[in-house]
Amino acid sequence: MQNETIKVLVPKLPEVGAVLPYLKRIDTTRIYSNYGPLNSEFLSRLRELTGAKAVTLTSNGTTAIELALRVRAAPGRRYCLMPSFTFIASAHAVCNAGLLPALVDVSAETLTLTPEIAEAALESFDERPAAVLVVSAFGAPPDLAAWAAFEARHDVPVVFDAAAAVTAISGVGTQPACVSLHATKVLGIGEGGAILSNDTALNERTTAMTGFGFLGAERVSAIRGGNYRISEYTAAVGLAAMDALPARMEQLKSLTQAYRKRLDGKAVRFQNGVGDQWVTMTLNVIVPENTEQDTIDRLNAAKVEWRHWWGLGCHRHPAFADVPRADLSGTDALARRVIGLPFHDGLTEENLDRIAKCLP
Numbered sequence: 001m002q003n004e005t006i007k008v009l010v011p012k013l014p015e016v017g018a019v020l021p022y023l024k025r026i027d028t029t030r031i032y033s034n035y036g037p038l039n040s041e042f043l044s045r046l047r048e049l050t051g052a053k054a055v056t057l058t059s060n061g062t063t064a065i066e067l068a069l070r071v072r073a074a075p076g077r078r079y080c081l082m083p084s085f086t087f088i089a090s091a092h093a094v095c096n097a098g099l100l101p102a103l104v105d106v107s108a109e110t111l112t113l114t115p116e117i118a119e120a121a122l123e124s125f126d127e128r129p130a131a132v133l134v135v136s137a138f139g140a141p142p143d144l145a146a147w148a149a150f151e152a153r154h155d156v157p158v159v160f161d162a163a164a165a166v167t168a169i170s171g172v173g174t175q176p177a178c179v180s181l182h183a184t185k186v187l188g189i190g191e192g193g194a195i196l197s198n199d200t201a202l203n204e205r206t207t208a209m210t211g212f213g214f215l216g217a218e219r220v221s222a223i224r225g226g227n228y229r230i231s232e233y234t235a236a237v238g239l240a241a242m243d244a245l246p247a248r249m250e251q252l253k254s255l256t257q258a259y260r261k262r263l264d265g266k267a268v269r270f271q272n273g274v275g276d277q278w279v280t281m282t283l284n285v286i287v288p289e290n291t292e293q294d295t296i297d298r299l300n301a302a303k304v305e306w307r308h309w310w311g312l313g314c315h316r317h318p319a320f321a322d323v324p325r326a327d328l329s330g331t332d333a334l335a336r337r338v339i340g341l342p343f344h345d346g347l348t349e350e351n352l353d354r355i356a357k358c359l360p
């Protein structure tokens, strides 16, 4: 209907019927948590999907980043270099890992931190950072090779916040990629996360940290951790979500293509490769300079929900307003121009037409 508000995101997890066969297995095993058989099966399927040799399941994406940083950060150093343009969870994870965020700009082309920007920041900050947190923009694959070279050159460990990129990661190395399995992600399971790498020693540590630091069969805390596990019920949803993943990815691809066709010839642009080489649940357009407010006014008037998914940068949040930062003028200019459009399986042709009319 013409007058109905078009929602920006309507998540969809597997329906009860698809989860039920997995849940019934819990009735038989009577194992409800603590790395049970459904957890193990979900882990194997994540390994198959991503090609990662080592996977740690975590309670969410934020804790995945926290644990990876706690293992990888160089001891005795205080700061974690990270882009201000990211979801605020990245900054919380850095602090929860005992580090202070040092905020830097992103490339206007890729919306991400680049090795060149990080290198300039290494020159301008007086202290060498403990780590760099490289954030994948809305599910785009991170440049693994470029960051491996960066770490080798500068001896600063790199961790990837690849929250939305679980289906875009391939060939992950010793630099761990932390993904979110939140309901709003391509592989959504409600709440959950994972650390992917090919580093079995790191994996052993992060997995132990998810269960009070118990290493091996002994119930002895060898390292500090906490309870960051997922239950067997969550793993059951994860297995059903895996079953549905190929169809879901096709659907996200074709919706992205439908948008691309509608907006062909307009001034807005999409992220490179989206809907083609990788998929997302949060489709953004980047509108030309000085058109963002008019675009937003038109979307609001047409009852089209939109979202600045990552706000206007971490430095704009009171909780992080006073952390060290480099020049963020690039982020200030870019963030308001990245506009999240409605993206879900309920969109009709009329909806897409209405949205397209609002865009420059």
Ligand SMILES: Cc1ncc(COP(=O)(O)O)c(C=O)c1O
Pocket: 060, 061, 062, 063, 086, 087, 089, 090, 135, 161, 163, 164, 179, 180, 181, 182, 192, 193
């Ligand atoms: C870039 C980024 N980092 C971290 C997270 C946190 O993931 P979770 O919500 O699973 O904790 C998100 C979640 O959307 C995110 O977009």
